[in-house]
Amino acid sequence: MSDLSIRTISAEQHAAYLAxxxxxxxxxxxxxxxxxSEWKAESLGWYDAAAPDELVGVALVLYRQMPKVKRYLAYxxxxxxxxxxxxDLGRYLRPxxxxxxxxxxxxxxxxxxxxTRRWSAKTIKDxxxxxxxxxxxxxxxxxxxxxxxxxxxxxxxxxxKAPRTGEGFAAGQPQYVFQVPxxxxxxxxxxxxxxxxxxxxxxxxxKLGVEVSLGTPxxxxxxxxxxxxxxxxxxxxxxxxxxxxxxxxxxxxxxxDVCDFRLYNAHHEGDLVASTIWVRVGGHSWYxxxxxxxxxxxxxxxxxxxxxxxxxxxxxxxxxxxxxxxxDTLDPNDPHVGLIQFKVGTGGEAVEYVGEWDLPxxxxxxxxxxxxxxxR
Numbered sequence: 609m610s611d612l613s614i615r616t617i618s619a620e621q622h623a624a625y626l627a628x629x630x631x632x633x634x635x636x637x638x639x640x641x642x643x644x645s646e647w648k649a650e651s652l653g654w655y656d657a658a659a660p661d662e663l664v665g666v667a668l669v670l671y672r673q674m675p676k677v678k679r680y681l682a683y684x685x686x687x688x689x690x691x692x693x694x695x696d697l698g699r700y701l702r703p704x705x706x707x708x709x710x711x712x713x714x715x716x717x718x719x720x721x722x723x724t725r726r727w728s729a730k731t732i733k734d735x736x737x738x739x740x741x742x743x744x745x746x747x748x749x750x751x752x753x754x755x756x757x758x759x760x761x762x763x764x765x766x767x768x769k770a771p772r773t774g775e776g777f778a779a780g781q782p783q784y785v786f787q788v789p790x791x792x793x794x795x796x797x798x799x800x801x802x803x804x805x806x807x808x809x810x811x812x813x814x815k816l817g818v819e820v821s822l823g824t825p826x827x828x829x830x831x832x833x834x835x836x837x838x839x840x841x842x843x844x845x846x847x848x849x850x851x852x853x854x855x856x857x858x859x860x861x862x863x864x865d866v867c868d869f870r871l872y873n874a875h876h877e878g879d880l881v882a883s884t885i886w887v888r889v890g891g892h893s894w895y896x897x898x899x900x901x902x903x904x905x906x907x908x909x910x911x912x913x914x915x916x917x918x919x920x921x922x923x924x925x926x927x928x929x930x931x932x933x934x935x936d937t938l939d940p941n942d943p944h945v946g947l948i949q950f951k952v953g954t955g956g957e958a959v960e961y962v963g964e965w966d967l968p969x970x971x972x973x974x975x976x977x978x979x980x981x982x983x984r
Contacts, residue, residue: 609696610657612664614703617653623863625653625666626689631890631927633686633721634859635781636668637867640685642858643851647672648680652707654690654700665690665700674714674977679970681977682713685781692722693755697762705967714973719781719964720763724756725749727958729803736938736945744784744936744948744958756962763965771963782933783963786948788918788956791891791927795919801955806911813912816876820916823871823883828852831871831883834899841902852885852897859887868924872917874909881909886917893921894930914954934958 619638626632634640641649647670654665667688671680690700708716727735728750735747764770771783788798799807823831832849839846860869867889874882881904885897895917900910921929931951935944948958968974 609699611699611702612654612656613660614652614654614707617651617663617666619651620863621653621663622651622666622668623866625663626889627864627866629689629890631892632689633892634867634887634889634894634896635685636666636687636689637859637862637889638668639858639862639867640668641670643855644670645854647683650711652688652704654703667704669708671711671713674973675980677973678712679714679973680712682708682711682716684716684718686719686721688718689721692720692759697759698766701763701766701768701967705969709969714968714970714977716967716969717780717964720759720962722756722759722962723753723959724760724962725753725960726751729801729952729955729957732938732948732952732958736940736949739940742937742939742942744934744938745960747938749960750957756960760962763962766967768965768967770965780964783961784934784936785959785961786931786934786951786954786956787959788929788931788954789927790893790918790922790929793922795922798918798922798955803953803955806953806955809908809911810915813874813908816907818874818876818881818907818909818912820872820874820913823873825853825856825871827871827873827883828856830880831873831885831899834880834883834901835897837902838899855885870920872913874913874916876904876907876909879904881905881907882913884913884917886920888921888924888926891925891927892930893917893924893926893928894932896932918954929956931956 622638626637638651650669652667652669653663656664665688667684670683672683673680705716726749727747731750735741741747832852836846859867870886872884872886873880882900884895887894887896918929934948934951937944939945
């Protein structure tokens, strides 16, 4: 079969295609280009010669300039949105590489939305308690996704470089995430799937009068104050308020209503005790950012707000509630294990994706850029 053709498309065409798909990453919506305004961005569409006016795939490509040189890394976060079960992925990827090279790219990086392995909450809990396998990847998975190995084999054959854990560009998305499957479930099913602590905390928050409501753009300032407080407590660097203002404006008002963007607030007796950002594209919903107060932690606002977001995702017809990244550590003595233990309480599953793959288009510049990013 011959390669597909590829060309720049409008944001409207891009969004309309995504809106017709079962799901896609919100990082692949055209609105994400406005969030990453410091990068050049382009919406691309694939076409088949047999139906030249019909899109068969789309991508948001972000171009990051190499220092002092007008050459770019072309980056497709959690994309592109193509048929990853295709027998010949080269039909999509060869024209993508040629187009990126024409735009001045010295390398391509992409994150195929293809899962490879899954671990249930019970498996993870048992592994942490056993203490014998410090890495999630060393634990026998509950599910091995056959498409993961197939896609990886095709990418290697096409010259793409496999991800190197803990190395490479800093712009990458997590290879391991934690998700709660929603398809075919009821609210009662979700509650029964949680551990006893989560169920008790949700009930406690309700009993103590914690109220969860949808926020407005005017509430972003209060969200950010709580987010900065959370960052100081949990020792991470917070993003500035203008980033979230830009994110709300760009994501909430996209063509074809492709993205559902919401701010949630949890109050107790008038005090804001938790605030979060929730995003949904098709059947995939995300808990994107979260913040909670140091005071009144005993009213369990974080559990209440998670339960509301999960319930609203179910009501909106989502098939997945995604709590985003986790590290692969299962070492009880590692401080990062607390994050996966919190998420395990939801009763969901850890999911490993194929990771982010690189295709050098100019080997000398690609090597130089890779070294620069790793030394920053």
